[in-house]
Amino acid sequence: SQQGEEDPQALSIQEGENATMNCSYKTSINNLQWYRQNSGRGLVHLILIRSNEREKHSGRLRVTLDTSKKSSSLLITASRAADTASYFCATAVGWGKFQFGAGTQVVVTP
Amino acid sequence: SQTIHQWPATLVQPVGSPLSLECTVEGTSNPNLYWYRQAAGRGLQLLFYSVGIGQISSEVPQNLSASRPQDRQFILSSKKLLLSDSGFYLCAWRTSGTSGVRGANVLTFGAGSRLTVL
Numbered sequence: 001s002q003q004g005e006e007d008p009q010a011l012s013i014q015e016g017e018n019a020t021m022n023c024s025y026k027t028s029i030n031n032l033q034w035y036r037q038n039s040g041r042g043l044v045h046l047i048l049i050r051s052n053e054r055e056k057h058s059g060r061l062r063v064t065l066d067t068s069k070k071s072s073s074l075l076i077t078a079s080r081a082a083d084t085a086s087y088f089c090a091t092a093v094g095w096g097k098f099q100f101g102a103g104t105q106v107v108v109t110p
Numbered sequence: 111s112q113t114i115h116q117w118p119a120t121l122v123q124p125v126g127s128p129l130s131l132e133c134t135v136e137g138t139s140n141p142n143l144y145w146y147r148q149a150a151g152r153g154l155q156l157l158f159y160s161v162g163i164g165q166i167s168s169e170v171p172q173n174l175s176a177s178r179p180q181d182r183q184f185i186l187s188s189k190k191l192l193l194s195d196s197g198f199y200l201c202a203w204r205t206s207g208t209s210g211v212r213g214a215n216v217l218t219f220g221a222g223s224r225l226t227v228l
Contacts, residue, residue, distance in 0.1 A: 033216060042116075042200055042219030043154075088153065090217070096142050096161065096204060097169075098217055102153035 006089055006101040014109050019076040021104040023089030024069075030092060032065055032072050037086045037103070046087075047074075079108045112137035116201050116220035123227055129174075129188040131223045133201030136182065142204040143184040144217065145176055147197045154200065160184060191227045199223045 005024050013019050025032065031050045035043040049056045049065045049072065056063045062075040076083055086103040093099045114135045123129060135141050142161050146154040156169045158176035166176050173192050177185045184201060202217040 035217075040198075040222070040224070042221050043202075043217070045216045045218070048216060092215070096215070097156060097159060098144075099156065100146075100154040105151075 006087070006104045008104060009102065010105045010107070012107045012109065013079055015080055017079055017108075019079050019083070019106050019108070021074050021087055021106070023072045023074070023101055025072075025089070025091050026070065027091075027093065029067075032063075033090045033098075034061075034063060034072075034074050035088045035090060035100070037088065039085070043088065076106075079106075081108050081110050084108045112205065112218070114201060114203055114218055114220045116199075116223050118223060119221065120224045121226070123191050123225065125193055125227055126190045129186070129191050129195070129225070131186040131199055131201075131225070133184040133186075133220055134182055135203050138182070138203070138205075140181060143178065144202040144204070145184065145186050146200045146202065148200060148222075149197050158186070191225075193227050196225055196227045199225060 007022050011019055029051055031048050033048045034046045036046050037043045047058045047061055047063050049063045051067055054065060060077045065072045072089060084107050086105045088100045088103045090098045090100045116133050144159045145157040147157055148154050158166055158168055160166050160178045163178055163181055173195060174186060174188050200222045201220040204215050205218050
């Protein structure tokens with residue numbers, strides 16, 4: 001089974017709205033990462049949050065981490081059509097290995 | 111600068127034919143390299159990873175193999191493709207510090223190779 005599980009599986013919003021997606025994981029982590037994938041392309045790293053951090057911001061992105069619940073959330077504020085993509089959380093499992101969830105597909109309509 | 115290349119970008123192969131997907135990285139030495147497969151609308155499944163030349167770890171038993179003949183080259187192969195081998199194959203290498211957090215490791219992905227087995 002996947003180390004990270006995102007929900008919802010799909011999200012449809014209008015431009016200007018906020019998009020929130022969640023990730024749950026099973027084992028202890030050093031950090032949790034979020035990646036973005038445009039259709040038919042490779043993944044791009046967005047943001048990393050360490051296990052001793054609770055919240056992190058990068059531009060319009062806000063990530064939270066609750067290690068007691070083994071969960072994280074990614075918030076995209078003031079979404080744009082260009083934010084349409086799939087978003088994945090990833091955790092390091094063992095040395096140098098990363099496991100990804102199934103992703104949340106976000107569609108932002110003008 | 112550090113870059114990663116994958117080819118071919120798309121491939122349509124008949125069942126039973128061989129496969130070779132290639133990945134090369136530039137601008138770094140001794141990278142950790144990874145092959146992932148992504149089924150349509152699904153997450154990523156780690157197939158192989160390599161910490162150095164000739165060192166390959168397989169994550170799941172399957173019809174595929176990987177090789178690392180040179181420091182910055184990672185090849186995914188099959189002798190006889192199955193229908194179930196269809197998917198989007200992604201090569202990645204492990205970088206550090208790109209998130210701005212000292213000592214953190216993140217993955218940088220290639221553009222992917224889409225394989226359709228008919």
